Amino acid sequence: MRILGMDAYKAVIEKRDKRQFEDRPISEEVLLKILQATRMAGSGKNRQTGRIVVVESQEGRDSVAGSGDFGDWIKEAAVALVFAIHSDGGLRPDFDIGRMAQNAMIIANAEGLSSCPMTVYRQQELRDALSIPDEYDVPMVVGIGFPAVISDSKPPRSHPRIPIEDMVYRETWQDKT
């Protein structure tokens, strides 16, 4: 039994979007923690119209991968979380989905898993494949799995962040020269 989990700041700060996975399933226990994290994300006016289709089958993940333009890596993920939100989901449905997805990915990170979002480019294909009702938008997917062991000969690409002083303005937008 584990007493202490990962520190929240560490789980947030050290999260990187990664999409190279080991061929190994995620336990139901960990998956449930990830889903609870999405469930507890706040939503606009507390509408709670976000839904998730948890896709673990190879056939299902192949369909999900095909709905994106850069989604082949989803075929190798242990699980794809397909986010659906009712078209009555308010002015900023993608914001709510972003909150849900980030919660999922932070907890995945805290559990030692890798994850990455995938943009859906062909929503109707995805709805058809998973029998999702037409009144739901399916803008985004998150793929999750155990991180692949990367050989030294092919190191992962680094994505350094811009400096914080280039990202943050104080009180008003001032020129940074």
Added chain:
Amino acid sequence: MRILGMDAYKAVIEKRDKRQFEDRPISEEVLLKILQATRMAGSGKNRQTGRIVVVESQEGRDSVAGSGDFGDWIKEAAVALVFAIHSDGGLRPDFDIGRMAQNAMIIANAEGLSSCPMTVYRQQELRDALSIPDEYDVPMVVGIGFPAVISDSKPPRSHPRIPIEDMVYRETWQDKT
């Protein structure tokens, strides 16, 4: 000095959107942790076009509050984070903003602070007030502050979540009857 921070799962699961604040500033140290959390959020194709205007002055927060339809509570927050994203920010800019905002709110929660998003209804007004260039969308704000002590006579409204079995489907969207 604090050795251990809040557990990641606890920080995520117990986060609630709250907008009643004590009149008390946030330390620069804590604000910087919150901003670092937003900075480390992944972005579509690693574009990193999200920016933040940190508004702490009363005059500034009054302007921010006025750009929303339900924003008066922003006047009482210690700080308003105004999220701006370049109009070239990809297909799903609000998703990226949602990821940034959720990171901020989770770390705020881990630091004992309350927070809540506000939707911007009058973006041009907000851009004008904060001198934000026109090519940036300013869809959302997050207000953060120390939680108000709520008297027993006026308990906070509860926002229970729907059961997980009403939110999650497995493999395909199946009727839940």
